[in-house]
Amino acid sequence: MRRIAVCPGSFDPVTLGHLDIIQRASKLFDKVIVLISVNAAKKPSFSSTERVMMIQQVTKDLDNVVIDILDGLLADYVRDVGAIAIVKGLRAVSDFEYEFQMALANKKLYAGAETVFLTTTAENMYLSSSVVKQIAYFGGDISHFVPVEILGDIQDRLMQEKGVKHEY
Numbered sequence: 001m002r003r004i005a006v007c008p009g010s011f012d013p014v015t016l017g018h019l020d021i022i023q024r025a026s027k028l029f030d031k032v033i034v035l036i037s038v039n040a041a042k043k044p045s046f047s048s049t050e051r052v053m054m055i056q057q058v059t060k061d062l063d064n065v066v067i068d069i070l071d072g073l074l075a076d077y078v079r080d081v082g083a084i085a086i087v088k089g090l091r092a093v094s095d096f097e098y099e100f101q102m103a104l105a106n107k108k109l110y111a112g113a114e115t116v117f118l119t120t121t122a123e124n125m126y127l128s129s130s131v132v133k134q135i136a137y138f139g140g141d142i143s144h145f146v147p148v149e150i151l152g153d154i155q156d157r158l159m160q161e162k163g164v165k166h167e168y
Contacts, residue, residue, distance in 0.1 A: 004030065004082055006081065007032055011034070012042075012046055014055050015146055031065075033083065057149050073109065083113055089119075
């Protein structure tokens with residue numbers, strides 16, 4: 001039996017913190033599905049397809065990682081793919097409160113999956129897609145926060161949203 005885990009998130013854009021959690025999960029499970037979740041309450045900077053391509057690019061060396069898109073209930077998806085775990089990264093105690101509520105709700109909807117929390121590394125405790133977007137919006141250097149393979153794509157898009165053409 002293969003141990004399949006689902007690692008859900010918006011990944012808008014994917015950060016080094018996300019990549020760290022994905023890499024670590026790939027060592028714990030036979031297969032990790034990085035699941036781009038659609039959040040109707042948010043307007044993403046990158047389309048789901050663009051996020052898939054960015055994550056594929058930065059995880060290409062991880063043979064047991066695949067990427068998918070979800071527009072529905074996570075618990076249903078986990079059950080449908082036969083996953084045994086939902087992997088979530090935690091940066092701080094404030095993350096735990098929300099993620100714990102979600103874990104309980106998912107367990108109630110589908111008892112067959114456990115939520116596994118991986119704590120972030122110290123250097124990624126403050127890092128989120130929102131922080132990356134905010135720094136980039138004001139012209140700050142995001143090279144320490146996102147994978148180098150997709151840095152230019154992220155800078156171009158976020159500067160485009162502001163209406164500024166980025167020069168290299």
